[in-house]
Amino acid sequence: MALLEIENLHAEIDGKPILKGIDLSIEAGQVHAIMGPNGSGKSTLSYVLAGRDGYEVTEGSIRLDGQDLLEMEADERAVAGVFLAMQYPVELPGVTGMTFLREAVNARRKAAGEDEIDAMGFLKMVRAKAKTLGVTDEMLKRAVNVGFSGGEKKRNEILQMAVLEPKFCVLDETDSGLDIDALKVVSEGVNALRSAGRSMLVITHYQRLLNHIEPDVIHVLAHGRIQKTGGKELALELEQNGYADYVEAAA
Amino acid sequence: MSDKATLALLTGAPSSGDGPQWLATVRRTAVEHAERAGLPGVRTEAWKFTNLNALKALEPVAPRGTAEIARPASFGGLDAAELHLSNGTLTRADALPHGVEMVSLAGPDDAPGWVAETLGRIADTDQHPFTAINTGAFAGGVALRIARGATVERPILLLVDTQGVEGAAVATHPRVLVVVEDGAMADLVEVHTGSGAYVNNAVTELVIGKDARLGHYKLQAESGEAFHIAMTAALCADSSTYDNFALSTGGRLARNEIRATLDGRHIEYRINGGYLACGDQHMDTATFIDHAKPDCASHELYKGVLADRAHGVFQGKILVRPDAQKTDGYQMNRALLLSREAEINSKPELEIYADDVKCSHGATVGELxxxxxxxxxxxxxxxxxxxxxxxxxxxxxxxxxxxxxxxxxxxxxxxxxxxxxxxxxxxxxxxx
Structure with missing residues (x-):
């Protein structure tokens, strides 16, 4: 069985259907990309996977490692191994980066019946991972995302991913707001986290990101459904022709 | 029109004939003011959000004896010289740091000149009935003088504790005076605690001299049945720094009023605080900043958290007098409501008579x-x-x-x- 199995997923916001029957399965170790025009349901899919309130699943199922994610709250899904790298990381005034990470790690340990993490060892581990992503000590001491540039916010997301070591990562428009240098740093960070036991779903509007994070499979999402699935060549095709075919197809 | 409640609070006040002449005069005037004004009602602008009917219904009695006072656990690690005011009486005074002189205000017959010259002169009794009652009725308290140029590193921790008695409410009127002379620096921490039902009607007067610095920090953690009515009045001179912080968590009804006159140039006034209330608590913060001279800065940030049916009140006024050019004033009150039944009344107010000033104020109310x-x-x-x-x-x-x-x-x-x-x-x- 695949690590992530989405079957016939329907979801709506305020009674308005957005996802209209998504089927998707991702094997352990694979990176899939979802590309699509604005309004196709890309971000909705990421929030539905992470368990955000306000998105009602009306049909279908999502299973991670055989566990039913739809039965879990957002925090339980995170503990089970889901990680959403946000398109717009939220500012948390008064909560330092270090506290945020420690609370997140301890929530996992608590769920696993383990003691809280040793403070010194944790600090060392976080600093080492932060360094490779260009996240400074000063950023870790500051309130999460407060006063961070677009690039700093995204690097901070990837740092959280590195520290929390999830099984399944959703990267929602991680390339948005990044210049080419920042995109490189973030992509290298993501690539370093690719491993046999970990799957990723990279959501993006542009092919550019996929030059840096090379997916195994690409899906085109439009009108709330996956319209086409293929290999890397699909991204190039979209780069050339745009989404016009898909936007019109179901219109 | 002396009302019953005012008279009840004044019960047991020292006769104005007692004590030295200067004090008798101060007390007599204060009692006149208290009796003339009566306790404020909601039609008094300064009290429009705080209904005192429950307090007025009390028939308070004088406190009985004194008790040992323990610090709250949260303050356990603070290295400080302690002063204890139990039921309004000074019961303990640690050896104070070099440069600090202390006088007990229980019948200060032979009070030194600096006490006689300042006590009752900073906190106005004419417009503030509770201050008038305190001035007329205080039976104890402390006066501190920080000597010219002295740098006092070790904070002075003043523990004010009130013990209610069975079947009646107790009223106490602790009085504090701090004179920080020119160039001196000190930190005063006030902690108010207690048990049972009582009215703690406290007044703190502060004089901060030229180039002086006072850190003044207050924790109000009274009992859940208590009424806490407090006035802090400060007079600041040229180039002084007054760092004020107040955290209110206790009391059934609490009113913390802080008034400062920036009576010199280049004063830095920092007035920040928080209020945390739950259940049926009522917590009122009133601040008044009088920018009387040019070139002063005031910074004020209050953050409140209101749960259950708690009611918060914030009234902050900044007055910039015609002479106070180049005033830099900032005021913000933010309240977080954790329940639909919690309530906040916020009234920021600017009154500006100078034309070259930078003043901003605001208030926000929100949920998580x-x-x-x-x-x-x-x-x-x-x-x-x-x-x-x-x-x-x-x-x-x-x-x-x-x-x-x-x-x-x-x-x-x-x-x-x-x-x-x-x-x-x-x-x-x-x-x-």
Missing amino acids: EDDQLFYLMARGISKERARAMLVAAYVDEAIDHIQREPIRDAFRAAAADWMQRHIAGAPAEGGV
Whole structure:
């Protein structure tokens, strides 16, 4: 069985259907990309996977490692191994980066019946991972995302991913707001986290990101459904022709 | 028109014929003011959001004896010289740091000149009935003088505790005077606690000299049945710094009023605080900043957390007199409502008569933000814990302004202690 199995997923916001029957399965170790025009349901899919309130699943199922994610709250899904790298990381005034990470790690340990993490060892581990992503000590001491540039916010997301070591990562428009240098740093960070036991779903509007994070499979999402699935060549095709075919197809 | 409640609060006041002439005069005037004004009603602008009917219905009695006072656990780690006022009486005074002189205000027959010249001159009794009652009725308290040029590193911790008696409410009127002479520096921490039902009607007068610095930090953690009515009045001179912080967590009804006159140039006035209320608590903060001279800066940030049916009141006024050019004033009150039944009345007010000033004020009311909660939960943190973290972080923004680190830590611990008792999932102290 695949690590992530989405079957016939329907979801709506305020009674308005957005996802209209998504089927998707991702094997352990694979990176899939979802590309699509604005309004196709890309971000909705990421929030539905992470368990955000306000998105009602009306049909279908999502299973991670055989566990039913739809039965879990957002925090339980995170503990089970889901990680959403946000398109717009939220500012948390008064909560330092270090506290945020420690609370997140301890929530996992608590769920696993383990003691809280040793403070010194944790600090060392976080600093080492932060360094490779260009996240400074000063950023870790500051309130999460407060006063961070677009690039700093995204690097901070990837740092959280590195520290929390999830099984399944959703990267929602991680390339948005990044210049080419920042995109490189973030992509290298993501690539370093690719491993046999970990799957990723990279959501993006542009092919550019996929030059840096090379997916195994690409899906085109439009009108709330996956319209086409293929290999890397699909991204190039979209780069050339745009989404016009898909936007019109179901219109 | 002396009302019954005022007379009841004045019961047991020392006769104005007692004590030295200067004090007798001060007391006589104050009693006249108290009796003329009566206790304020909601038609009095300054009290429009705070109904005193429950206090007026009391028939308070004088306190009985004194009791040992223990610091709240959150302040346990603070290295400080302690002064204890139990039921209004000075019961303990540690050896005070070099440069600090102390006088007990229980019948100050032979009070030195600096006491006679300042006591009752800073806190106005004409417009403030409770201050008038305190001035007429105080039976004890302390006066402190920080000698010219003295730098007092060790904070002075004043523990004010009131013990109610069975079947009646007690009334006490503790009085504090601090004179910080030119170029001197000190930190005063006031902690108000108690048990049972009582009225703690406290007045603190402060004189801060030229180039002097006073850190003045207050924790109000009265009993849940208590009425806490307090006035702090400060007079600041040229180039002085007054760093004020107040955290209110206790009392059935609490009113903390802070009035400062910036009577010199280049004064830095920092007035920050927080109020944490739950159940049926009523918590009123009133601040008045009088920019009387040019080139002064005032910074004010209050953060409130109101749970259950708690009612918060914030009235902040900044007056910029015609002479006070180049005034830099900032005032902000932010309240977080954790329940639909919690309530806040916020009334910021600017009155500006100078034309070259920079003043801003504002007030916000909000709930916890969904996107912040989701962000924390999406990292595995439970909803309860996420809420508690965000509430603690909210208050911490104000506590952060306390200039002295050990004192800041103590207040942080006091806030964490409140969170642990009243907000499910709150992290232990130091968790945020």
